Amino acid sequence: xxxxxxxxxxxxxxxxxxxxxxxxxxxxxxxxxxxxxxxxxxxxxxxxxxxxxxxxxxxxxxxxxxxxxxxxxxxxxxxxxxxxxxxxxxxxxxxxxxxxxxxxxxxxxxxxxxxxxxxxxxxxxxxxxxxxxxxxxxxxxxxxxxxxxxxxxxxxxxxxxxxxxxxxxxxxxxxxxxxxxxxxxxxxxxxxxxxxxxxxxxxxxxxxxxxxxxxxxxxxxxxxxxxxxxxxxxxxxxxxxxxxxxxxxxxxxxxxxxxxxxxxxxxxxxxx
Numbered sequence: 613x614x615x616x617x618x619x620x621x622x623x624x625x626x627x628x629x630x631x632x633x634x635x636x637x638x639x640x641x642x643x644x645x646x647x648x649x650x651x652x653x654x655x656x657x658x659x660x661x662x663x664x665x666x667x668x669x670x671x672x673x674x675x676x677x678x679x680x681x682x683x684x685x686x687x688x689x690x691x692x693x694x695x696x697x698x699x700x701x702x703x704x705x706x707x708x709x710x711x712x713x714x715x716x717x718x719x720x721x722x723x724x725x726x727x728x729x730x731x732x733x734x735x736x737x738x739x740x741x742x743x744x745x746x747x748x749x750x751x752x753x754x755x756x757x758x759x760x761x762x763x764x765x766x767x768x769x770x771x772x773x774x775x776x777x778x779x780x781x782x783x784x785x786x787x788x789x790x791x792x793x794x795x796x797x798x799x800x801x802x803x804x805x806x807x808x809x810x811x812x813x814x815x816x817x818x819x820x821x822x823x824x825x826x827x828x829x830x831x832x833x834x835x836x837x838x839x840x841x842x843x844x845x846x847x848x849x850x851x852x853x854x855x856x857x858x859x860x861x862x863x864x865x866x867x868x869x870x871x872x873x874x875x876x877x878x879x880x881x882x883x884x
Contacts, residue, residue: 640860644662703869759788765824
């Protein structure tokens with residue numbers, strides 16, 4: 613099991629690995645490939661941009677926002693180096709502890725663990741051993757809740773692998789991968805997906821963006837509160853098969869820390 617504490621400790625001990633070359637491969641504003649000659653340095657970390665204009669925009673950010681962006685990238689690198697099976701960085705999206713059933717308040721400090729490559733949040737550290745004691749059953753319980761939670765937002769009615777129609781009578785294979793719902797027409801296609809999910813995930817992301825941005829109810833960033841195009845965006849972020857539009861990639865870490873808070877703002881705007 614890889615704990616958040618372990619990941620953070622590894623980040624501190626190996627921060628030198630990021631020195632000397634840009635930490636990012638895409639511009640935090642446009643999402644375009646970076647020009648390795650257009651960089652700025654924050655501490656010991658070089659951040660690259662596609663052009664001088666984006667570099668200037670980044671240098672206008674306060675230090676907290678700059679470090680939030682950098683730390684988000686570092687965490688993603690360390691999780692990958694730890695050989696996590698998660699190819700889709702989807703946080704724990706349920707609002708209850710899987711052991712106690714207690715409500716997880718985003719204002720409280722929930723205990724977060726990476727278990728079998730998936731982020732799980734608990735109301736306290738005492739619940740973690742109980743989850744690990746019977747992981748298979750506990751994952752089955754939370755997977756059923758995640759499927760029900762995400763199903764209304766699933767964008768396509770065809771198999772993500774074969775393209776065949778999904779059986780509306782319940783014959784499809786609905787499963788959670790990396791805390792995110794995916795649907796295939798059969799278990800054979802599910803196995804094919806799990807063998808190499810990268811391409812299929814990208815295709816589903818495109819469908820979600822195309823469908824959900826048509827009715828997206830907010831013209832401002834749910835994190836920065838400024839206009840979506842104010843920092844070179846909008847930046848399209850997929851969290852649990854839901855689209856979250858941001859002003860820039862620097863705001864992503866805040867959504868990952870409180871995804872349900874972002875959803876609540878979007879849902880409230882939809883009602884209005």
